[in-house]
Amino acid sequence: MGVAALSTLLILPPGIAAALALARYRGPGKGGLETLLSLPLVLPPTAVGLLLLELLARRAPLGAWLQARGIEVVFTWKAVVLATAVMSFPLLVRSARTAFEEVDPRLVGIARTLGCGPWAAFFRVTLPLAWRGVLAGTVLAFSRALGEFGATVMIAGNIPGKTQTLALAIFHDSQIGRDDRAMALAGVTIVLAFTALWLTEWIIRRRVRTVAP
Amino acid sequence: MIEARIELPLARFPLRVDLKLGRGVTALMGPSGSGKTSLLESMAGLRRAARGRIALEGERWLDSDAGLDLPPNRRRVGYVPQDSGLFPHLSVLGNVRFGVRDEAAAESAIDTLEIRELLGRYPASLSGGERQRVALARALATRPRLLLLDEPLASLDLALRQRVLPYLVRIRDRWQVPCLYVTHNVGEALAVAERLVLLQEGRVHAEGPPHELLAVAAASREADEGLENLLGGRVAGHDPDAGVTRIELLAGPVVSVSLALDRTPGQAVTLSVRAEDVLVAVEPVRGLSARNVFAARIAAVERTGPDVTLHCALEDWDRGPRWFARVTPAAVSALGLAAGIRVWLAVKSHSVRIV
Numbered sequence: 001m002g003v004a005a006l007s008t009l010l011i012l013p014p015g016i017a018a019a020l021a022l023a024r025y026r027g028p029g030k031g032g033l034e035t036l037l038s039l040p041l042v043l044p045p046t047a048v049g050l051l052l053l054e055l056l057a058r059r060a061p062l063g064a065w066l067q068a069r070g071i072e073v074v075f076t077w078k079a080v081v082l083a084t085a086v087m088s089f090p091l092l093v094r095s096a097r098t099a100f101e102e103v104d105p106r107l108v109g110i111a112r113t114l115g116c117g118p119w120a121a122f123f124r125v126t127l128p129l130a131w132r133g134v135l136a137g138t139v140l141a142f143s144r145a146l147g148e149f150g151a152t153v154m155i156a157g158n159i160p161g162k163t164q165t166l167a168l169a170i171f172h173d174s175q176i177g178r179d180d181r182a183m184a185l186a187g188v189t190i191v192l193a194f195t196a197l198w199l200t201e202w203i204i205r206r207r208v209r210t211v212a213p
Numbered sequence: 214m215i216e217a218r219i220e221l222p223l224a225r226f227p228l229r230v231d232l233k234l235g236r237g238v239t240a241l242m243g244p245s246g247s248g249k250t251s252l253l254e255s256m257a258g259l260r261r262a263a264r265g266r267i268a269l270e271g272e273r274w275l276d277s278d279a280g281l282d283l284p285p286n287r288r289r290v291g292y293v294p295q296d297s298g299l300f301p302h303l304s305v306l307g308n309v310r311f312g313v314r315d316e317a318a319a320e321s322a323i324d325t326l327e328i329r330e331l332l333g334r335y336p337a338s339l340s341g342g343e344r345q346r347v348a349l350a351r352a353l354a355t356r357p358r359l360l361l362l363d364e365p366l367a368s369l370d371l372a373l374r375q376r377v378l379p380y381l382v383r384i385r386d387r388w389q390v391p392c393l394y395v396t397h398n399v400g401e402a403l404a405v406a407e408r409l410v411l412l413q414e415g416r417v418h419a420e421g422p423p424h425e426l427l428a429v430a431a432a433s434r435e436a437d438e439g440l441e442n443l444l445g446g447r448v449a450g451h452d453p454d455a456g457v458t459r460i461e462l463l464a465g466p467v468v469s470v471s472l473a474l475d476r477t478p479g480q481a482v483t484l485s486v487r488a489e490d491v492l493v494a495v496e497p498v499r500g501l502s503a504r505n506v507f508a509a510r511i512a513a514v515e516r517t518g519p520d521v522t523l524h525c526a527l528e529d530w531d532r533g534p535r536w537f538a539r540v541t542p543a544a545v546s547a548l549g550l551a552a553g554i555r556v557w558l559a560v561k562s563h564s565v566r567i568v
Contacts, residue, residue: 106298109259112285113292114312114355120286124311128302 004145004165007085008092008138015089015141016134019096020126024105040151041090049083049154056082056155079156080163084148088141095140099133100126132204139200143193215359215391218265219255219275223248228255228415234359238385238392240406240423242399248415249395253361256393257292258285269358288359291352291390295364297344299336305347306332312355322353325387326380342373346380353388360384360392366401374401381405382481400568403445403483424463424534442486442536443568444468448476457504457562460484464533469504470565483568488522490564491538494557495548503559509536511554514545521545525558 022034040048056063056073066073073079103126111121127134149167156163158172166189173182214235221228228248241249255263258274261282267275274283299308305328313319323329326346336344345365352360365381366374382405385392396402402409402423409423419426424445446462457469460482468484476482498506509525512535516522523538536558544550 104298106294107300109254109257109285110292110294110298111300111311112259113257113288113290114351115286115289115314116312117284117286125300129300 004084004142004148007081007145008088008142010081011085011089011092011141012138015092015137016096016127019093019134019137020100020122022093022097023100037093038090040087045087045148045150046154048086049151052079052083052086052151053155074155075157075159075163077156077163080152080165083151083155084145084165087148087151088144091144092134092137092141095137096130096134099130099137102133103129135200135203139196142196146189146192215267215269217256217267219252219263219267220265221248221251221255221260221263223251223415226415228252230412230415230417232410232417232420234391234393235408236389236391237407238394238405239408239410240402241393241395241410241412242397242402243412243418247412249412250363252412253292253363253393253395256359257290257361258283258288259292289355289357290359290361291355291357292361293345293348293352293363293365295367297336297348297368299339299344299348299351301336303335304332305334305336305339308336308347309351309354311351314354314356318356319354322350325353325383326350340373341369342377345369345377349380349384353384357390360388360390360394362392362394364395364397367397374398378404399443400483400485403443404481404568442484442488442491442534444484444486444534446482446484448478448480448482450478460565460567462533465527465530466507468560468565469562470567471562473567476567485566485568486536486560486564488537488539489520490560491536492559493523493538493540493544493548493550494559495550495554496557498557498559501559502561504562505558505560505565507536507558509556509558511550511552511556513552514550521550523550523556525556527558528555 018037022030022037053074054060056066056079058064058067063074073082107125107129108121111125116124147167148165149171152163152165153168158164158168160172164172166185170182170185170189173179173185214233216233218231219228225246228251230252241252243249251260254260256267263275264277265275266273266277273279273281274288275281300311303311309323309328309332310319323332326349328343328346328350331339331343331347336347339347345368349365366377369377378401385405394406406423408420409426410420411418411426424443444462444465446460446465446468449459449461449467451458451472451474453472455469456472458471458473458476460468460470462468462484470484492503508528510528511523512526513524514521515524517539520539521542523540525536525538527533527536538558540550550556
């Protein structure tokens with residue numbers, strides 16, 4: 001749960017940046033970039049986990065580089081965050097991108113003539129106009145992070161108290177015959193997911209009313 | 214003084230203009246797709262591909278040779294697009310205060326455009342005319358050094374247009390800010406602009422005082438309204454007994470029009486008289502019901518389709534606009550109308566419209 005929140009928080013800035021770039025950029029390579037970003041959605045999660053594991057293993061260049069700086073990723077909670085982040089990233093990007101595409105670029109231009117730098121224009125116009133889509137994407141990403149299993153188990157293992165997430169715990173408990181515990185955990189996930197979705201719906205609907213009285 | 218030399222590649226032709234704008238309002242007219250909006254956006258800094266040089270009072274905004282291109286937020290222009298471009302997520306107050314530079318400017322803008330009662334509302338609940346007034350106030354609140362208005366009245370119907378137009382005149386008179394004003398409407402151009410630039414396929418086709426330029430038949434034909442006499446003037450006073458309002462024309466005589474009590478004396482107005490409503494006589498007119506009779510000299514005779522258009526210069530008003538009178542070829546030969554001939558032009562007060 002904490003891990004899911006952390007990974008969602010972590011992917012927000014790059015996710016929003018990528019979504020904005022995809023929404024505004026018109027040029028060669030756009031299709032390829034889109035496909036690449038959406039890849040984790042269609043690949044088996046275990047394949048993504050395996051790729052990450054290969055990338056970060058001690059003998060791989062990136063893994064060795066991190067190792068040299070005393071950063072251990074594989075089979076720690078950091079690996080869980082990384083796995084869930086990679087898996088939920090495309091969901092955020094897709095939803096946020098659609099929202100950004102619906103913002104009239106001329107409004108951003110007008111904000112610029114009214115004295116806004118590029119950042120101010122983004123935070124005062126683009127984001128406020130697209131925030132519903134961004135929020136929906138964030139909730140989706142969060143739910144995905146909560147339920148992520150395949151990639152996590154590959155790269156972080158299933159170490160109780162260390163890298164065991166809710167989804168992994170449910171699997172683990174049901175495997176060893178503790179069905180009541182698994183059921184209780186499943187109940188927790190249901191409550192969490194329901195609350196998040198319901199809260200989003202509520203915020204969005206409340207906002208719509210104030211915009212068009 | 215604003216100097217702008219701009220080159221910008223567009224889809225069908227390049228925009229290539231060299232303009233000097235002084236104080237007051239410059240109207241920018243031209244057919245759709247002639248590059249008017251692109252020119253405004255280049256001035257505002259919204260077209261990164263624009264090359265050339267733009268300088269306001271010697272301060273450079275764009276100087277491609279020196280690699281200088283100030284971003285829009287450092288140019289201080291007030292840009293109002295055709296559809297107002299209000300931020301839907303902000304209230305009217307939020308919109309007006311969006312780029313506010315000093316409180317006095319915001320307050321003054323709110324008063325000028327009379328939008329104080331609207332401040333708590335959201336753009337979605339405003340009428341078209343209200344939206345344009347808010348957009349104008351938002352631009353003014355930044356204390357812009359240049360106003361760029363892209364057909365601010367085009368999305369409004371005729372009645373609404375006439376309600377918003379006085380605000381533009383008021384902005385011109387109170388704020389003293391140079392303004393580039395795109396319009397398709399000849400009446401608007403005459404009512405607010407001191408100068409007129411005609412743009413065609415990305416180039417300046419003609420520029421000069423509006424009443425002179427619009428008096429050129431070719432320029433007039435480009436405009437929507439066909440061949441009309443468009444005359445700028447001021448309301449001199451009302452005469453309810455005679456049933457007329459008298460208008461003193463700029464560089465021209467006093468003209469009587471049907472009583473229009475909704476116009477206040479001193480107010481700037483534009484009159485329109487259709488060329489076919491101007492009667493031509495070769496002798497002094499007596500005993501005619503028409504209230505407006507002026508001596509004139511024919512400057513040119515032009516064949517226009519099935520008719521003939523006479524270009525007439527009013528006597529005593531050499532520097533005023535030419536008047537157009539449309540007559541039949543039969544009348545030309547019967548009366549012996551030719552360039553240099555002295556004539557009398559007669560117009561009924563009912564034939565004169567206030568635009």
